[in-house]
Amino acid sequence: MSNEVKTEENPAASEKEWQPKIIAFVCNWCTYAGADLAGTSRIVYEPHVRIIKLPCSGRIDVSFIVKAFEQGADGVIVSGCHPGDCHYTSGNYHARRRFAGFRDLLEFCGFEMRRVIFSWVSAAEGKKWADLVNEAVAKIRELGPFKEYQKLLAEDIRAKEETSSDRITG
């Protein structure tokens, strides 16, 4: 399993230091096998990714992405088979439409879109997977924790500010 790949202990990364938490939703047939290949090829990559395997990228409900952020993720990777390679013929084509639409919605709501990464990784692309994770970790390290979302529960915004019903100008 790819998440068993160990990096050398980084002495700087003490337990107290913040490290990005990235959730990857991947399909069983391509990306998971790709991540597995990265592991069996002994490619060393960042360990801050938690992989969740699903049958197909078509199974990745957009709610998973929101749920991941809700539970404290700083970034999300969504990955499946390249177009044309879907084990179920068209799951990734359907998923692609959904991701396109939902991505637009998240962007509209002001989510930092560098935190949501979509990719196609095939079973032969162990290197691409490792690079994808490394890039994601670097990017999210730069952005820091997704405080905006995580604080939503903690802060009672209602008490802080009496909201007005004004629309766009507000």
Added chain:
Amino acid sequence: MIEQIREKAKELLTSGEVKVVIGYENGGLPETTRPVFVTSPDEVERLVWNKYCYANLATFLVRKEVSSLGKPAIVAKGCDVKAIVVLIQESQIEREDVVILGVTCEGVGDPLLSKCPICDVNTPREYDYLFGEEIPPKTDINKFADIEEFEKKSPQERFEFWEKQLSKCVKCYACRQVCPMCYCEVCIADKNQPQWLETSSHTRGNFHWNLIRAWHLAGRCIDCLECERACPVDIPLSLLNRKLAKSVKERFDYEPGYDKEAPPPFTDFKPQDPQEFIK
């Protein structure tokens, strides 16, 4: 116009072609209307038509309490007909199982609702009987001017805007109840194994609910504005709905409610769909 609607309703009920006429009657207060379900030809005088007929009655076509009454006839504005078209597309009703009493409409509300100046279905595009003078569809309207304006804001401003707006949500689900497209027997918001959506009305859970509500209407919402009208805390829900409408139009060249034969966009795909955001 209302005389003709009443006459037709009476005719349909007397002949037994329909069992119920879904229309509007005067509300308890001046300048209001409410839905009425006329089941007897003697009651057709209750039907009214005026600029306060906001409600999208298509909602009732997929409610069991109403469909159990028998075949309906429905008084429908152009926008309401769009909702009926989507219900037909999604196999929730059959075209021949409903009699559409289309009414031409110059806009409802006083002042006009925000959907009316950008409406291009003043004359319904699907009907069995049409009442009122035909109005040619408006051209060169920009349906998404306010969305474009909003998109110009920075991500941070947008997030703060929605944080503020969604913190008001009390999770009453009125937006869902009133929506003609929300016909799932068990809504994801009511499922608790697993519990996808947080039930208490704090801002984080409200984000999830409102994102998913809007998302489940992507490519389906016909912008009848009923959710926004029903919202007790005035969240501008139609901004979310129409952002998705705009996205679907730009990406997949599809607008819901116009063609009852067209496949809904998220049940369909093209190999050459845009994927500029996928690495």
